[in-house]
Amino acid sequence: GQNIDQPTEMTATEGAIVQINCTYQTSGFNGLFWYQQHAGEAPTFLSYNVLDGLEEKGRFSSFLSRSKGYSYLLLKELQMKDSASYLCAVMDSNYQLIWGAGTKLIIKP
Amino acid sequence: KAGVTQTPRYLIKTRGQQVTLSCSPISGHRSVSWYQQTPGQGLQFLFEYFSETQRNKGNFPGRFSGRQFSNSRSEMNVSTLELGDSALYLCASSQGQEPYEQYFGPGTRLTVT
Numbered sequence: 001g002q003n004i005d006q007p008t009e010m011t012a013t014e015g016a017i018v019q020i021n022c023t024y025q026t027s028g029f030n031g032l033f034w035y036q037q038h039a040g041e042a043p044t045f046l047s048y049n050v051l052d053g054l055e056e057k058g059r060f061s062s063f064l065s066r067s068k069g070y071s072y073l074l075l076k077e078l079q080m081k082d083s084a085s086y087l088c089a090v091m092d093s094n095y096q097l098i099w100g101a102g103t104k105l106i107i108k109p
Numbered sequence: 110k111a112g113v114t115q116t117p118r119y120l121i122k123t124r125g126q127q128v129t130l131s132c133s134p135i136s137g138h139r140s141v142s143w144y145q146q147t148p149g150q151g152l153q154f155l156f157e158y159f160s161e162t163q164r165n166k167g168n169f170p171g172r173f174s175g176r177q178f179s180n181s182r183s184e185m186n187v188s189t190l191e192l193g194d195s196a197l198y199l200c201a202s203s204q205g206q207e208p209y210e211q212y213f214g215p216g217t218r219l220t221v222t
Contacts, residue, residue, distance in 0.1 A: 031209060042199055045212065087151070091209060094165055096157065097142070102152075
């Protein structure tokens with residue numbers, strides 16, 4: 001079956017760096033997505049990786065290793081507004097998105 | 110560009126009734142996907158429509174159905190509602206080809222009593 005694993009919850013301090021990991025087993029691979037979802041709101045797109053390596057976008061970076069079925073989202077200079085759930089999703093061979101359950105990130109002052 | 114819109118935003122129905130939810134994608138987007146989100150289950154994929162054709166389908170019973178119109182607007186129907194259908198229903202639009210990122214609407218909160 002298809003599976004996306006990510007930690008349920010993480011806690012970090014304002015101003016620090018946090019890395020949220022995602023491992024996947026899917027039928028084929030056509031890219032990996034990270035989304036941010038604040039409580040009570042819809043998910044918003046953060047990043048897309050289809051080739052191995054690091055993609056940097058401001059304070060957020062996303063890394064992919066296809067051979068290891070592994071990705072991480074790196075958040076730098078954490079701000080209180082970064083408190084949210086972070087969803088990892090993989091597009092399989094049928095171009096269907098398979099979603100992880102999400103990682104709830106709690107930022108403490 | 111206007112974002113994805115969903116109507117209604119909130120809905121209360123009783124068991125056994127049916128409901129229709131509507132989604133208008135971003136202009137120019139041809140793909141609409143529907144998801145069910147509950148606190149313990151995360152995002153569960155219902156189906157995806159691309160150019161009026163169902164392109165992908167998740168593992169939901171036949172009570173859940175959808176369609177897409179020529180203007181890319183989509184509707185989702187749930188018949189014979191059950192208590193367990195209470196959830197946030199999200200629709201997301203994308204171009205349906207690269208880039209594949211999806212843009213979500215605000216969702217419809219369905220409560221079944």
